[in-house]
Amino acid sequence: xxxxDQPTEMTATEGAIVQINCTYQTSGFNGxxxxxxxxxxxxxxxxxxxxxxxxEKGRFSSFLSRSKGYSYLLLKELQMKDSASYLCAVMDSxxxxxxxxxxxxxxxx
Amino acid sequence: IAGITQAPTSQILAAGRRMTLRCTxxxxxxxxxxxRQDLGLGLxxxxxxxxxxxxxxxxxxxxxxxxxxxxxxxxxxxxxxxPSQTSVYFCASSDSSGRYNEQFFGPGTRLTVL
Numbered sequence: 001x002x003x004x005d006q007p008t009e010m011t012a013t014e015g016a017i018v019q020i021n022c023t024y025q026t027s028g029f030n031g032x033x034x035x036x037x038x039x040x041x042x043x044x045x046x047x048x049x050x051x052x053x054x055x056e057k058g059r060f061s062s063f064l065s066r067s068k069g070y071s072y073l074l075l076k077e078l079q080m081k082d083s084a085s086y087l088c089a090v091m092d093s094x095x096x097x098x099x100x101x102x103x104x105x106x107x108x109x
Numbered sequence: 110i111a112g113i114t115q116a117p118t119s120q121i122l123a124a125g126r127r128m129t130l131r132c133t134x135x136x137x138x139x140x141x142x143x144x145r146q147d148l149g150l151g152l153x154x155x156x157x158x159x160x161x162x163x164x165x166x167x168x169x170x171x172x173x174x175x176x177x178x179x180x181x182x183x184x185x186x187x188x189x190x191x192p193s194q195t196s197v198y199f200c201a202s203s204d205s206s207g208r209y210n211e212q213f214f215g216p217g218t219r220l221t222v223l
Contacts, residue, residue: 004151031209031210033209033211041216041217042199042214042215042216042217043152043199043214044214045209045211045212045213048209048211087151087152089151089152091210095205095210096154096157096167097152097154097212098151099151099152099153100151101149101150101151102151
């Protein structure tokens, strides 16, 4: 079966760095996405990885290792507004997204 | 409108009633999707449409139907609602020719079936 695993909840301090991990087992791979979802709102696109390595976009970076079925999202210089759920999703061989349950990130002052 | 809209924002529905959730996008995206999101679970695909005039079943299609008469609209119908269909429903769209083929989401419809 297809499976996306990520931690349920993480806590970090304002100004610090946090890494959210995602492991996956899917039928085929056509890219990995990270989305941010604030409580009561819609998910919004953060990053996309299809090749191994690190993609950097401002305070956010995303890493992929296809051989290990592993990705992480790195958030630097954490701000209170970064408190949200972070969703990992893999595009499978049918070009459909398989979603993890999301990681709720709590930022403390 | 800009982006993707859904209606209604929320709805309380008696079991056995028929309900249509509306979704409209103005980005001329070819693909559209309906998901449900339940606490502790990832987004689950209900139905999708790769282009106007075609639809397909996702992971959890039972009890739901869709149509795609044109590019912009993708309504989701619950023929006879049951309490297990209580959820938050998100409509999304994507441009398969885009750089990332990322999905853009509507604001969601919170549905409660009693």
